[in-house]
């Protein structure tokens with residue numbers, strides 16, 4: 001059942017114990033991801049050096065899907081450059097739109113979130129941490 | 142009349158009522174019966190409304206007030222009959238006092254721009270309550286920006302009840318209008334409109350009432366309430382979307398300049414000058430939502446035929462049962478526990494974000510609303526990012542509440 005796929009163990013686990021959760025000391029970039037309609041409100045903080053994300057963290061309050069997406073994303077971000085993030089965001093958005101496409105190995109565990117494509121109203125939650133991350137990378141702190 | 146007899150009299154034949162709503166027979170998500178608990182966002186439409194609108198398009202679609210031909214005459218007649226139905230609904234004196242709008246939102250904006258704007262000076266005050274829908278906040282904020290007036294907000298308590306004494310103490314000689322919601326969509330609170338109007342009258346301050354959530358559930362008598370403006374939306378009361386009404390006293394409307402210019406709202410136009418049409422057409426520029434108005438009129442008839450006694454009887458039972466069962470759930474907090482409440486239960490559940498609750502119960506066929514309910518200041522007051530909300534209509538049944546509660550239990554288990 002689609003619902004079991006959305007709320008599968010991996011996703012629930014990331015929601016229950018999100019990785020990289022909390023404030024990041026020494027952050028160089030940050031942005032708020034706020035979806036007033038849903039009530040999601042997170043802060044993404046990054047430490048960037050030598051053109052690569054060295055550390056990433058998020059804090060705030062959000063639904064299970066946003067939380068899991070943020071948790072997986074923070075994990076994935078470490079060691080990536082801004083252009084890589086932008087490229088994979090574009091690919092991820094496409095995967096969420098088209099269930100026929102094969103998983104994208106570059107995205108690793110994030111592919112689990114593709115279950116969201118069966119729940120169009122929740123796609124915005126999945127992408128919120130990505131948008132905040134891209135926004136953070138665009139501004140210098 | 143003894144108790145048993147009066148009970149039977151008020152009782153609603155809910156299953157017969159359900160038959161009038163074709164959508165209630167729908168199945169969703171693998172053949173699960175639809176449980177529609179999002180009535181405060183928009184109610185469903187009875188056949189009477191659907192068929193009347195269909196009939197208009199099939200048999201007499203024409204523009205109104207413009208043609209000599211038969212179809213136009215028929216369309217105009219039905220359009221104006223609908224206006225009279227709305228007049229009856231609100232117990233207004235005259236159809237001249239009933240202006241069709243796109244809905245509550247447009248009605249509030251009309252009053253803000255055509256009534257209040259010319260009367261406002263810098264430093265004047267507009268007084269609203271902390272439980273308003275955005276549609277009774279933002280038009281006033283815009284007006285404040287335009288004029289330098291100040292928006293004041295009367296407080297509420299933890300139950301979600303308006304503090305009337307505090308509101309009264311906030312009225313002063315600079316207060317130019319009070320805007321208040323009759324029934325809160327986010328909390329369910331039924332406000333003491335009559336009492337506020339009495340207080341306002343002493344200070345000669347007009348009162349605008351957002352009645353969007355009132356007319357679906359209770360008889361409204363604008364004269365008994367003593368208000369000056371009353372705003373409603375057809376779609377909350379079983380009519381179509383995109384149509385609603387503003388009621389205002391004739392003397393006030395007469396004094397107001399038109400809002401939008403165009404066809405319908407004039408009697409004569411030349412480049413030297415234009416004479417405006419009579420009430421209420423002065424405020425209805427352009428071709429109106431004709432089928433919408435006709436559906437609106439039928440929605441009023443539907444309410445009259447069903448009867449508010451029966452509606453209240455059924456809704457109170459649903460609210461009581463849902464409240465009782467939900468209060469017993471560990472970690473569930475009901476937001477909005479006013480003594481006088483409409484059939485709305487907003488809540489939060491520990492460990493489960495409203496968004497996830499919404500998605501999971503939807504999977505079991507239960508449609509609920511999650512989010513800020515267009516009342517973000519209410520969320521801020523209760524310090525929650527969002528709530529989940531079930532809202533009932535008289536066609537809902539106890540069994541549906543059981544289905545919802547079971548689905549809610551599944552959501553909790555799943556997310557735990």
Ligand SMILES: Cc1ncc(COP(=O)(O)O)c(C=O)c1O
Pocket residue numbers: 181182243244245246247274276277322324325326351353354374385515
């Ligand atoms: C209390 C209240 N006021 C105003 C509105 C706005 O109504 P509409 O969107 O039909 O203009 C609504 C509905 O969303 C409401 O619930």
